[in-house]
Amino acid sequence: MKCKFYSLGELATIKYGKNQKKVEDENGNIPIYGTGGLMGYARESLYTEPSVLIGRKGSIGKVKYVEHPFWTVDTLFYTIVNTEIVLPKYLYYCMSQLDLNYYNEGTTIPSLRTETLNRLEFEIPSIEDQKKVLSLLNPIDDKIELNNQINNNLVA
Numbered sequence: 001m002k003c004k005f006y007s008l009g010e011l012a013t014i015k016y017g018k019n020q021k022k023v024e025d026e027n028g029n030i031p032i033y034g035t036g037g038l039m040g041y042a043r044e045s046l047y048t049e050p051s052v053l054i055g056r057k058g059s060i061g062k063v064k065y066v067e068h069p070f071w072t073v074d075t076l077f078y079t080i081v082n083t084e085i086v087l088p089k090y091l092y093y094c095m096s097q098l099d100l101n102y103y104n105e106g107t108t109i110p111s112l113r114t115e116t117l118n119r120l121e122f123e124i125p126s127i128e129d130q131k132k133v134l135s136l137l138n139p140i141d142d143k144i145e146l147n148n149q150i151n152n153n154l155v156a
Contacts, residue, residue: 001125008095009118011086012079014054017072018046032071035059045069050088052079052095054117060110061101065092077114086122090130093137094122 008014020032020042028041035055053064054077065088072078081088098120104110124130 001129003123003125005121006085006124007118008120008122010082011091011122011124012052012081014077014079014114014117015047016056017074017076017078020071020073023071030069030071031066032073033064033066033076034073035075037064039073042071044071046071047078047080049080051081052088052092053077054079054095055100055110055112057106057109057111060104060112061099063092063095063100065089077112077117085127086124087127087130087134089134089138090124091122093133094124 017033020040023030023042023044024032024040025043026041028043030042030045031038032040032042033053035058048069050065050067051070053066053070053072054060055062055075056077057075067088070078079088079091081091086094100112101110103112103116103120105113105116125133
């Protein structure tokens with residue numbers, strides 16, 4: 001598979017989350033995410049396209065992938081992915097391979113800066129090759145999700 005090197009800054013625009021207080025609504029259906037995961041629900045979204053979520057402060061070690069409308073708080077970055085170069089879920093898998101704690105720039109609270117993230121480099125194949133890779137990985141993710149749902153039902 002032939003690949004080209006791209007910086008994360010070429011692959012995606014990293015955006016800051018925002019305070020959720022004005023949109024938070026217990027009857028909302030838009031998930032609000034922080035670095036620790038789901039924090040609540042909102043009545044409007046911050047972004048509606050597939051995105052890779054990256055911890056900015058606190059729990060910075062893991063990325064999350066979402067395909068639905070969402071809101072992120074200010075401790076969590078979201079990405080606007082350049083889909084001419086990379087598929088959002090493929091970028092998620094690439095970023096999942098990194099230990100983002102290595103890039104920590106905080107002294108007491110783990111922190112990441114956009115400047116640091118934008119310099120990260122990835123080997124990216126053609127869109128067609130990315131689709132082939134995802135056709136192998138997506139069924140595995142689906143099976144894991146189903147197993148997690150079964151486990152959660154058993155616990156309940």
